[in-house]
Amino acid sequence: MELLTSLACCALVMTGLWLWQIRSKRADWVDAAWAVLIGLQAIGFAVVGDGAVEKKLLGALLAVTWSSRLAAHLIQRLSGHEGEDGRYQTMREHFGAKANPFFFLFFMVQALVAWLFALPAWVVVNDPSAAVDVWLIAGVAVWFISLAGESLADRQLVAFKADPASKGKVCRVGLWRYSRHPNYFFEWLHWFSYPLVAVGAPNQWVAWLGPVVMLIFLYRVSGIPYTERQSLKSRGEAYREYQRTTSPFIPWPPRN
Template identity: 45%
Template sequence: MTAAIFVLALAACVSATMIGAWLIALRTGRSGWIDAIWSFATGAFGAAAALVPFADAEITVRQVLVALLALLWSLRLGIHIAARTARGGDDPRYSQLREEWGKAFNTRLFWFLQIQALAALVLALSIMLAAHNSAPGLRFFDWLGVAVLIVAVAGEALADRQLSDFRSDPANKGKVCDVGLWGVSRHPNYFFEWLGWSAYAIIAIDLSGAYPWGWLALAGPLLMYWLLVHASGIPPLEAHMLRSRGEAFRDYQHRVNAFWPGPQRAADAKPDGDIR
């Protein structure tokens, strides 16, 4: 199989999967299944892209390693979202879209999920580029990428646990979580999600110039940063938090960086006006 044919087949499979997610969301009324399915699909298709042999070449240790990393990320995040959705929790961003789109919600959601399918394709190809780095054996940057992804998965899991524990305490009802990792970033789960995609670029890039295709793997973390910070992540979620938490969340915005972890500012300090 040539790389071009595989990419076309992969695109068709990702598109079909998100059509299935669309149908499930409409049937169940729970949009959380969309993100769970997207997470499982991106990891599974990424692992498949990592392991596919081109030009009858044998599967390398790097391909297997990268595939395992993709599955580790996918299973952790997908199971977390699926468990939250099964308990009745849902993502407020989709509720806001339902209000904004009104009667056109079903149709617009279909095309919105096809955009998500395109994003998943780009991320899966970033995984493929890392796995098919032609450098012999495993290098320092391979192990560095593994370490970065493990830190990212562990950090995101810790952030999710801290938020879950905070919300489960009745004394915190109506309050803004600013404990643990949430005290150094308003969205530590998003930060670690972005960090995990940087791991594939670290593995893919060959500074010697022997594998120029590896630089294209930067599309993964660049796309994820844009989605999380400027598109479907922070902006709609913070708009929801301002509606539901009001001044408490506005004070939190003044004190804590949105994305990049850092020390808290004084409560009366003015925000810089950018996403940090």
């Protein structure tokens, strides 16, 4: 029952946000709302879950820390924009008069995806085992590495964009030298922490939805395709050269 209630709440929130974007032309706030919804659902699942207290706390911790960090970063970035983020401008331009119907479908998909991404936390908080084993330690280690990597990538990009000398250039600083989207890579890596922590738990297979669905979205839906289209539009040949020499996702030494 809590799963259906959670899904309905996600759809309601996204419907309200879609109505607001019709007037504001700021569909980009769906990213922050998506991140917040995952953390809130994890808290709700932990409150009503039937798992061991230790797993309830751990499941909520994994999801809420990731959700809070990402939401805070997105809110800060979006608040500094006078207009809509370029990725969503590209979508709006592409669909033209059909933009609002498209965004309604997009927002409903985001509601569904926010619900799907909360399910790994649901698996963890309903795990009756309080045992500390090698899988739990590995899951926490993956969570820590991914959170640190994504935070570092975001800070490096923010610092690069804040430098007036960087205008029109491509960020090749730090992690961005080895991947065109290191923030996306570490975001994807984060979702492996749940199936590792949930090894042996009831419905463990559900926890694998996180990394699988996230990879599909980053590579085929709302992540890399629209981001790179906007980067090519704004940086032209400099970004094409970046594409030729730098790994699109997994950090790897650049090609000559």
